[in-house]
Amino acid sequence: MESAILDQLRSDKILELLKQGKRLDGRSLDEQRPLTIETGVIPKANGSARIKLGNTEVITGVKVQPDKPFPDLGDKGILICTAEILPLADPYVEPGPPTEGVIELARVVDRGIRETEMIDLHQLVLIEDKSVVGIFIDSSVIDSAGNLFDACSYASVAAVLSSTIPKYEIKDEAPVLVEGITSKPPVKTLPVSVTMARIGDYIIVDPSKEEEICMDARITITTNSAGNICALQKGGSDGFSVEQLIKCSEMALSVGTKIRKKFEQLM
Amino acid sequence: MKIMTQLMTEDGIRCDGRRVDQLRNISIKVGVLKNADGSAYIEFGKNKILAGVFGPRDVHPKHMANQDTGILRCRYHMSPFSVTERKNPAPSRREIEISKVLKEALQPALILKDFPRTVIDVFVEVLQADGGSRCAALDAAAVALADAGIPMRDLVSACAAGKVADRIVLDVNNEEDQEGQADMPVAIMPNVGKVTLMQLDGILTTEEYKTCLQTAIGGCRTVYEIQRKALVEKYFESGDK
Numbered sequence: 023m024e025s026a027i028l029d030q031l032r033s034d035k036i037l038e039l040l041k042q043g044k045r046l047d048g049r050s051l052d053e054q055r056p057l058t059i060e061t062g063v064i065p066k067a068n069g070s071a072r073i074k075l076g077n078t079e080v081i082t083g084v085k086v087q088p089d090k091p092f093p094d095l096g097d098k099g100i101l102i103c104t105a106e107i108l109p110l111a112d113p114y115v116e117p118g119p120p121t122e123g124v125i126e127l128a129r130v131v132d133r134g135i136r137e138t139e140m141i142d143l144h145q146l147v148l149i150e151d152k153s154v155v156g157i158f159i160d161s162s163v164i165d166s167a168g169n170l171f172d173a174c175s176y177a178s179v180a181a182v183l184s185s186t187i188p189k190y191e192i193k194d195e196a197p198v199l200v201e202g203i204t205s206k207p208p209v210k211t212l213p214v215s216v217t218m219a220r221i222g223d224y225i226i227v228d229p230s231k232e233e234e235i236c237m238d239a240r241i242t243i244t245t246n247s248a249g250n251i252c253a254l255q256k257g258g259s260d261g262f263s264v265e266q267l268i269k270c271s272e273m274a275l276s277v278g279t280k281i282r283k284k285f286e287q288l289m
Numbered sequence: 290m291k292i293m294t295q296l297m298t299e300d301g302i303r304c305d306g307r308r309v310d311q312l313r314n315i316s317i318k319v320g321v322l323k324n325a326d327g328s329a330y331i332e333f334g335k336n337k338i339l340a341g342v343f344g345p346r347d348v349h350p351k352h353m354a355n356q357d358t359g360i361l362r363c364r365y366h367m368s369p370f371s372v373t374e375r376k377n378p379a380p381s382r383r384e385i386e387i388s389k390v391l392k393e394a395l396q397p398a399l400i401l402k403d404f405p406r407t408v409i410d411v412f413v414e415v416l417q418a419d420g421g422s423r424c425a426a427l428d429a430a431a432v433a434l435a436d437a438g439i440p441m442r443d444l445v446s447a448c449a450a451g452k453v454a455d456r457i458v459l460d461v462n463n464e465e466d467q468e469g470q471a472d473m474p475v476a477i478m479p480n481v482g483k484v485t486l487m488q489l490d491g492i493l494t495t496e497e498y499k500t501c502l503q504t505a506i507g508g509c510r511t512v513y514e515i516q517r518k519a520l521v522e523k524y525f526e527s528g529d530k
Contacts (some may be wrong), residue, residue: 122389125382137490241487251498254473254489257389259396261483264502271498 033236040224047076052273054228055169056250057176057281061184069207073177076230077167079111082159082177084185087195088148089156099146100156103132105163105174112166130255131161131174131215135242138213138252141182146247148190153197155190157207158184168231171242175215176281182207183288211246212285213253214278218243218270220262225269226230227277240266243274247282251275263278297312304465309458312448312458312508317429317519319436327437329519333425334462337417340429342437356449359404363392365426367415387423394427394476394486395434398441407440420463421449424474427486432516436523444516445485445490447476448508450501452493459501459508471497475505479513 038045045053055076064070069084090101104126107115120128121153133142146155161174186204190197219229219237229237239258246252251271256262262270296304302308313334322328325341332338348354365387369378371416380388395411411434413426424447431445450470451461461472471491482505493501 122385125385127391129382129386133490137492139492246492250492250494251489252492254487255390256484256487257393259393261397261478261481261485262487263483264506267484267487267502268499271495275495 027036029168029235036233036236037222040226041253042219047230051224052227052277053283054172054250054277055230057284059176059180059284059288061180065184067181068187069181069183071180071184072179072182072252073173075173075176075228077165078163078173079165079168080161080163080170080173080177082161082181084181084229085158085160086185086187087158088153088190090217091147091151091154096151097147098143099141099154101136101143101159102156103135103159103161103178104128105131105161105170106236107163107166107170115166126255127170128175128265130171130242130253131178133253133255134175134213134237135159135178135182136241136253138178138211138244138246139209140209142208142210142211146187148192148197149195152195153192155187157185166231168234169217169228171217172215172228175213175244179213179285180288183209183285209289211248213244213246214281214285215242215244215253216274216277216281217241218273219258220260220266225266225273227273241270243271245275245278249275296468297456301456303453303458303462307460309456310504310507312460313462315428315512315515316517317432318518319432319523325433326505327433327435327439329432329436331429331432333419333421333424333428334460335417335419336422336425338422338426338429339414339416340426340433341412342430342433342439343411343412344437345404345412345439348406348408353408354406357402357405357527359399359401359407359409361392361396361399361401361409361411363388363395363411363413363430365391365413365415365423367418367422371415371418387426390486390488391427391430392421394447394487395430395445397481397483397485398431398443398445398478399434400440400442403440409434410456418463419487421474423447424449424476424487427476428441428516430511432519435520441483443478444477444513445476446509446513446516447474447486448505448512449474450505450508452491452497452501457497457504459504459521473501473502473505475502475509477506477509479510490512
């Protein structure tokens, strides 16, 4: 455990470097850490990905199974995204019920994929109002080094893109798996989440753990392939000016374009 | 099957009769609870929300206390009878997330460093919910904090904007939230000029994003006047006390 004094010294250093347009790890302000994506890492899952964003590492698995639709959404398949920080990922994470930070993480990742309408849920209906296909996207953070929002989001998107949807037939009003036939998931657009931190008057992309400790506020913006803004979440204990929020939306789009190219290679 | 309501007529009148730039009716009453250090009750359209504030006071459990600063805790809770189908009274994941964003929206307005080792507790109870409840809850909570006499840099005023029937509208109601195209709740500190809460569900172009943000901020400013009036009424005009 590092002392509060070191945290303070590091924060001072980070701010001092930002004034010169630099960051502690040598990146420019709008530069993400290197992202590597590996898919198909869990063969028992219908889709999976293991990604590294700098030293942050996430494994996501997709499970597809028939389910009952939500009562008011009988014409849509089910989409559920979760995220968890495993106790082995961080010395400060303990087993037990999720903290509000983890609940926020999962809900922000879910919102990005849901609100961009990445997956055409209408194509996952077996019998309207009775039986649909559910897509469950579960992310586990296995090494935590900052910006878990984007890491979980990228892993989730990559896992979906690598997934195959089994075929189900209806027999006696119940879904039955048809062996040997699968299809690609009905993907309509590629969501890219970009998280930025404000430290003083500076906006930086993809904050590291050290930068997160001294950030004033955080914002996650998810854009779709058409260049629209589809989901957003402000976090942290301070705010943004309107100019900063507009700048963040522009950064989310420009940084997002690069990440989207990586996703396109997976398709 | 779902019946689609018509969300807007051709001449731009919304399903509840409002224009695109019109807020729902808002009324705020300050100091409605006896035991709380500060409290407020807000009616924001059909939303009926109570906010109570305690503190600065001793922190329990003690290990949560911070030697260097006071801490803020926030609980947003919906009564089981507040929505059409009974809501399980246990806090849902949605309520836990909203509690967190409300806390982070209020925190910039407070000077917690002045109260080390203490906690300020903000409890919000949504008695009836009608779309935009997190904004209404925040409006009530900010007034309750002021009513508790807690030093603040500014009030926090919240209001949502969104996209309904391809138009940017102010203050999204429940039907518009369910069936509209986008919902963007925003909170500002009106005098400091900072956005302290912002979320978005739904698809907006970059132009719409800017318009939506400005529209929401305009709504926040109107709400701010109503919050101020409510505080003035309690502290400077209550002749019947």
